[in-house]
Amino acid sequence: MTDNVRQIAILGAGGLGRSAVRLLEQKNEFRLVAVGDSKGIAYDAEGIRSASIDALEPTGSVCSLPEIGRETDDAAGEVIALNKAGKVDAVFLAVPNLPNDFIPSLIVRFAKEGFDGVIVDALKRTSAVQQIVATEGQISDSKVLYVTGAGATPGLLTAAANLAAQSFAEVEEVKIWFGVGMKNWDTYKATVREDIAHMPGYDTESVRALSDADIERILDETHGVIELHNMEHADDILLERAGVATCEKVNVGGLVDTRKPVKPVSTSMTLRGRTFEGKVSEHSFVLGNETSMAANVLGPAFGWMKAGLELHDRGIHGLFSSADLMPKFVR
């Protein structure tokens, strides 16, 4: 690492993972050297190009990539080995968290097996992040610096809420209201399934049992738009953990249009609080409509990865969240 470029691995080669490959290709400070999925791993010390990933079928595995891919049923173990060989500094988890304890158990493994670096997730569910928080002791005793909830919401908007809170003596409400648009749901199958699991009458287990045709029928009922209220999003426990507001004061909801690439509403975070002088007011953070979910999840995620790497260089390990750390701009 003589040129001080950080060597990055991604676990997961679905829509989010593949977008991450395209984003990282534009960065000089980060080099994507490994991508793993359930069937294989691709490794290239010179940097994996998005052109090769884009040539894959939507459900294709990186194991089929010419020259750099090979089959394995333990990509995580391979990434740990690459880290021990000094060939991977940080990992972005772009795997779907189904079942709900998949990522927590993965982290415990990274910690136990001596991974010495930074891991970042973009988990959304409160229950999933709670399970991460439950592993805090094991992470603290390891060489891992872990950043959880480091996407858009939780993530960018959680950080904005923590920032906005600073003007106030007491926070009365944090409202996160998001708009997501996508041309079709095929590219973000796992994400849409997670969204549906937030709807009344569904949960992660019942959604797992649904076929793609079942999902299509559910979407047909609302012309492709999913409206969500009081979602189980981890912004609540991350802001409570940061001392900003108790969970019940944090409300997350929004509109997901699975058939149009335009956002049905601007994504925003509004925080109402009382200042030390007794005034009640609201700060707000509004995301530009032209920014995609991928841009708002992945940009911040790698920003937190850079911040984590700087702290890890100083010998700091343990569990952090998007509410605790300021992300750093990756050039």
Place this chain on the structure above:
Amino acid sequence: MTDNVRQIAILGAGGLGRSAVRLLEQKNEFRLVAVGDSKGIAYDAEGIRSASIDALEPTGSVCSLPEIGRETDDAAGEVIALNKAGKVDAVFLAVPNLPNDFIPSLIVRFAKEGFDGVIVDALKRTSAVQQIVATEGQISDSKVLYVTGAGATPGLLTAAANLAAQSFAEVEEVKIWFGVGMKNWDTYKATVREDIAHMPGYDTESVRALSDADIERILDETHGVIELHNMEHADDILLERAGVATCEKVNVGGLVDTRKPVKPVSTSMTLRGRTFEGKVSEHSFVLGNETSMAANVLGPAFGWMKAGLELHDRGIHGLFSSADLMPKFVR
């Protein structure tokens, strides 16, 4: 410090310093134990109450406070001594930075004389912060963790710009446009003088030479409203230092109404950028009109102080800014 309450000192007992006393009185995690000004210092291990400070004349010195005040022409030296005795953990600098090298030389003194703790400023001018940055080597070699530009702008809005930048591959423009209202300018004399020094035809030296009557006459010409463009605000160098945008892409301006307590315009930060997918868009952060300058400067400042104390506890020293660190909510 068995109860883990942090012991705080403030240097400067003008409008900002006195508001800080009121804010800190509502905090359980921080206890204000010392306030110093040019004529004296007040020290109370049990915590200085705002009632005593509020009883002072506007130009009165803390040296006249019954029981806790005494005369000294070296309050900074006293605060360093208190720190060495384990009685002060962190200092907020609420002194006006006139002349422009006053605070930089103060920091060098704290560093050289072995102050072991956190110092936070709410400096505004680019040139002043540049002088702070020039002392970075001396701060890094000391036991000081210093956070510069930790007010509202630079500060809260600089941090919001850094956060907003994360969604983009390249930042095209950061525009900070603020509104400040005050019932009368008497309470914030130093601040208004600094604002006038940003107007065409004035600088810090020429404003120092003006009498209060001269200031009144300048304000009369625009019915008390000061309109400012392309101000020399340190948001630019702090964002450049954080790798977000070069200085010329950062523009700070706004309206200051020195005769009405209502803000003439909502204070906002708008960042325009290009995503990794090539889309141009804007994120914005808007402050509630009811939040005062004091709330937006002091809340964040103490939030950064808490973040700094946590890093200092872990053995980290050196120079940080509002663009580098996530402030922590002080309860």
